[in-house]
Amino acid sequence: MDHNLRFSVSSFTEQGSYKLMELPPELCKVMEESLSEGGDSNSSSFYIKGQPGEDAVLCTQDKTYTIRSVSLSNSILVVTSPPDSDISFDGGDNGLPNIVIRDQLSQILELTQTVPKLHKLNTLLKGKEYGEDEEDNEDGMNVELAIDHSQNMEHFTYTDARAMIQASETELKSGLRQRRILQINETLRPISSIYLTKIIQYILNTLAALMLNHESVPVEKLCTTLADEHDVPRIVSVQVMGWFGDINEIDGKWKMDVNSVVKEAGLGILKDAKDRSYDKDHLISTWKDLVGDKFNSSVSLDLLAGNYLIAPAAPYSDHQVVKYFPISSLPIDPAQRFSDLFLTRSKWKNEDIVPFLSDIAVNSKERDKLLLKYARATTDAEESDNS
Structure with missing residues (x-):
């Protein structure tokens, strides 16, 4: 025209x-x-x-x-x-x-x-951990006082995170959940790993003591028991349940995600080991004891992928040790990430390195591009390694 x-x-x-x-x-x-x-x-x-x-x-x-x-x-x-x-x-x-x-x-x-730029949360929330020593009550009033006075820290709210974190709404909510960050009176507080492990143990013990079906747990009954017997405030216990299962708002029941609970219990044990290596057999045994007879069949190192390294206890030894090595401690920049990984190990099996790339690639196709760019595949008589 x-x-x-x-x-x-x-x-x-x-x-x-x-x-x-x-x-x-x-x-x-x-x-x-x-x-x-x-x-x-x-x-x-x-x-x-x-x-x-x-x-x-x-x-x-x-x-x-x-x-x-x-x-x-x-x-x-x-x-x-x-x-x-x-x-x-x-x-x-x-x-x-x-x-x-x-x-x-x-x-x-x-x-x-x-990938969303969620790593910034680590810096913004540093020093704001929520632990067992907080003075809380059921309506959260003392939680607010602890933040304002005893902790003497600046508030960092969900609204602040939406404005400052380069992530979509869905990705931000998922990131807060995965990083175990509580929202208390609009303030964001990462929960202490030690305290979270204790809460997991309290929940599992309560389910066993009250003979509750983990697929249909009355939320109010569990919250009340945790508050009365272990001083876990409801504002915390409800969010923890949301992290490790689904809460049905209609019937007030919680369906526990067994694998996510078992995984968190294992992470808690590894984190507690800090810089020392954990004997593999001892780790599995301790882990099974923590989750109890009903759930110990779900214990598997595969659940902890991207959070540990495993190696022989000594040269030419069949005995293995496990060390806490979380993906969250690695640089977000791909070049620096690969540099740190190869400084830690000169050679990696493909299945071992892949879990440590999950947060810097949006999908497997992008991950494979990174591997081609920053790693070289070699083959020997027994296996193929990225080196």
Whole structure:
């Protein structure tokens, strides 16, 4: 279709005012669905996040994307109908529609899905651990007093985290859950590992003592028992149950996730060992004792993948020791991550190194790209290693 075309009288002042963003197919689909009749407008909300000194990211409700400028071989013209104020436009007598050039673009913004930048939580919440020595009660009032006075620390709230952490809403909530961070009176507090292990043990002992079905535990009964017998405030116990299972708000029952509870119990034992290695057989035995007869069949080192290293107790020995080596202690930058991993071990089996890459790659395809970039596959008579 033909048009009358000319530059806008404001083109010089408007230059650089426009940006074109290329949406990946999944975002195009979200936009199209939200624009259709009856679409969910909330699902199409996009947010640009980034503090000074950080590269900006775009966040949807459940994903995070890096934003990268890509140069174009040909310029793109941004054109619109003439603004009402542009009375100087002379369309001529040909009766064709009038359009004006508002800007010329030589770059577009490209989006690539990336892992959420949750590692910043470790720094922001350092020194704010919530432990057994807190003076709490059922309504949380003493918790607030402890934060304001005895701890003498600045509040860091969920609202602060939403503003400062480069992650989508879904990813942020999942990150807080995975990092075992409590929300007490809107303030975020990572729970002490020692205290969490004790609460896990209290829960398992209570289920056994009261003969409760772990797939249908009355929330109020468990909370009351934990508060009365172990001084665990309800505001804490309910969140812990949410981390390790599903709470049905309708019938007030909790369905425990056995594997996640058993895993946390094993992590607690490993963390308590600190810098010393744990005899593998002794670790398994201690772990089984902690979770009890009903759940000890679920004990497996596979549950702790990405949190430990295993090695012979001595050269040429068949006896093995396990050492706490959490993925959370490694750098988030891929180059530094691989450097630290290969300083720890000169050679890795593929299945051993993969768990330590889960938080720097959005999927297995991206993970394999990192392996190709930073590692070299070698083969000997027995096995293939990344080295």
